[in-house]
Amino acid sequence: MPILEFTLIILVGSCFAGLLGSLTGLGGGFIIIPLLTVFLHVDIHYAIGASLVSIIATSSGSAAAYVKEGITNMRLGMFLEVATTLGAVTGAMVAVYFPTNLLAILLGLILITSALLTLRKKAVQVVHQKNILAEKLKFNGSYPGENGTVEYSVSRIGGGFVMMLFAGLLSGLLGIGSGALKVLAMDNIMRIPFKVSTTTSNFMIGVTGAASAVVYLQRGYIEPSISMPVVIGVLTGALVGSKILVKTKSSGWLRWVFVVVVIGLASQLIYNGLIGKI
């Protein structure tokens, strides 16, 4: 297969990944890495590098829109970025010592977990309980809701911080945004309203990705000829997805399609990792 054909396949696949990723709010990395490694036999380090670059692009692109709407909690994001970048740098540093098949198995397991996490119900929660640390750190905020401004408070900051270290570690190790984990930490531990947690998570993904990308870049794991179709494809798909989202609500069946696709791909990753083909 010549480079032109190889590039076009990645471009179409990434476009599809970006579209599904933006419609379900999970990002494209989920499909990109299995596509590159299992079907195109690309070294998993190259796949992780390309995925990292694409999540920086989509995160920055959509954060630009969210930040202006005033939903993102910038101070909370900035504070938690201390944890995610520390985790990410550590993850990227140790990734080189991981055998590729172990990376594949681990990634497969994380993908399945994250996909299943997106299926859980999102209850609208707003906590008003006072938290001294949250006040000191100026986390308590408000966002424009459907019926006027919604005020909220933030709880259990220490627990959230530790979870973010872990989310960053996985992001640096596996080249994913680990958005599902970040949202989980903010929803379930810090009790932040879902709208704020998703946009703030997305806001942090770019910086988390950049912290590990600087390491991958110097290792030569970010191969331009692979990253090029991935970035352009994912960004195009995500852009189309966001236009569709404005017209229709993210539907339940689409989420299921995504979960099934991800579980299928992740199983391939785990299988190939187990038999040592990756």
Next chain:
Amino acid sequence: MAAKARFKDTDMQVVIGWVLRIGVIVSVSVVFVGGVIYLYRHGGLIPNYSKFNGVPNFVQLHGLVNGIINLRGRSIIQAGIILLIATPILRIVFSTIGFVLEKDYLYTGISLLVLLIIIVSSISGHVG
């Protein structure tokens, strides 16, 4: 009353929104141009990425600059990718400035800490 414009969170949101948007547009355009050149020159060759091929020479700055001057596709794509990676980092720089203008020294410190982590990581990343 003299309109003494104080820098607020909403101003910062607008600035950061633009930094991110321009960063993505510029870097992806550079990647696209590099991609066209690369495919034009090498589209017919056979790719080989099943094993890690070692650190390419455009990872070093002089190699990158040389590649761009010679209009090498992969070097131009690489430059675009570096701009893309720099975009969220630039976002932190701008929020640091914003927090200084707001006289929010706690968050100036937190932003600088994040920046420091990334800088240390980019210096010490050169292992393999």
